[in-house]
Amino acid sequence: MDLLGQYLVNGIMLGTIYALVAVGFTLFFGVLDVIKFSHGDVLMVGAFAGFTAALGAAALGFTNPFVQLAASVLFAVSGTALLGAAIAKWLILPLKNAPRLNILLITLMLGTALRESVRLFYPDGSNPKAFPALLPSTAWQFGNFTLRADSALLVIAGIAVIVGLHMLINRTRLGLAIRAVAQDEETARTMGINYTLIVLVTFALGSGIAAVAGVMNGLYYNEVNFGMGLLLGLIGFSAAIIGGLGNLYGAILGGFLFAALQMIGAVALPFASAYKDVFAFAVVIALMGWKPTGLIPERSSERV
């Protein structure tokens, strides 16, 4: 039972991270109908920004790990939000009327450029970096099952971000504008919504959330590396697709579903746990064949 408990915590942890990545894909697709493949690498930049800020705060003499953590998260989120808005402003919006494939390709190449830039220009960038352990290392024992405080805090923080996003989208004027733009860009404009601003804010929002996922990932595995965005981006994208691209709750569901599949692949199946991704992606392929528009389809009925 104890092992199962660990897997469960691990699964919820990963599900939260994947959900945070997936909501970005779904937000971008919602407002602009584009798929931004650089999202995973933007996440990686966010993780490195957070890593740098944590080291920087330590170098400046802030020994309190909570100050380092605050600096890390603040710097990662704000820097990545700016990066996301800049990508939208100078790469994606100018290509708005170009074929969708062009945007897909350009963001794919941008992702490679970001990844290689970190590898080449970050000091010793090609090697993994040890992310400092900034969370308390307390652990609670429940019978045979150990719950670590850092894991619990990360899950709580991640879920708080998801709930916060839900409130933002559903309860605020900004969220109403984002939903309006996602449903009908042109009519949203005629309501007096500043379309460009909403697109930039949405990209900043999605990218900032990805940075949270990046820092969480760094704290959980105590490591960041230049290639971490590749798999996380792909998983986040798959999660958004199986949930139903454009639907926020589909993306969250997809994230947790993918993590669950990985855990099933690691625990319940009769082959080595190294095959968990093979299993999870195979199920994703099957799911897409079964429900091409995702589990909670957002768009299919809307095309009039």
Added chain:
Amino acid sequence: MDAIAPLPAIEISGLYTAYDKADVLTDVNIVAPAGQITCLLGSNGAGKTTLIRSILGLTPPHAGSIKVFGEDVAGLPTHRVIAKGVACIPEGRRMFPKLTVEENLRLGAYQEPAEAEIRRRLAEVYSVFPRLAERRGQLAGTMSGGEQAMVSIGRGLMGKPRVLLIDEPSLGLSPLYVKENFRIIENVRAQGLTVFLVEQNVHQTLAISDSGYVVSGGRVVAQGSAAELRNNADVRAAYFG
């Protein structure tokens, strides 16, 4: 035009608008006096909707000026045109289908920051359309065409505009709703709003309009008071058969 009229609500001069370099509107000159209903008549493809899109900045013109109460808005981004006091009830109603009725209405007042004022306007719209009050929490996409038309009109009024652009309000509606819509448009004018009404439905449109224009092939081919247009031989030939 009326010599004692104040600054016109809309004054369009020498307007050219093109899609992909092919002119759709050619040297269009239109004046919509404040506080009146000015209509724009024309068959499908005459350029009526393009004119509305040009005013709103959705398809910016490449020459000419569009003045809203004296301020040139040609080429401004749409939200800045709306900020001048313009609202639009678009062709085909264009609901946000997955937003509730109330959310749709609130979007009409998007540029109004004061919640108290938004609530006051909501109450006003609900008093005009009691049906919408009953259905305020329902998704707009699940309502009937006539109810959606109410949402669309209510949404246009929520912005407390000075000029209301209405694009084919009778399209696809039953005669009963069409009649009701025209009655509401008249009421709106009675409250001092300027209405710029684009329609194909000549009889009912001219019955409530003060003056109008007829467009064909992207040009204004006739203009005058509603009575003049009714008696104009070209208009009769084109519409009254």
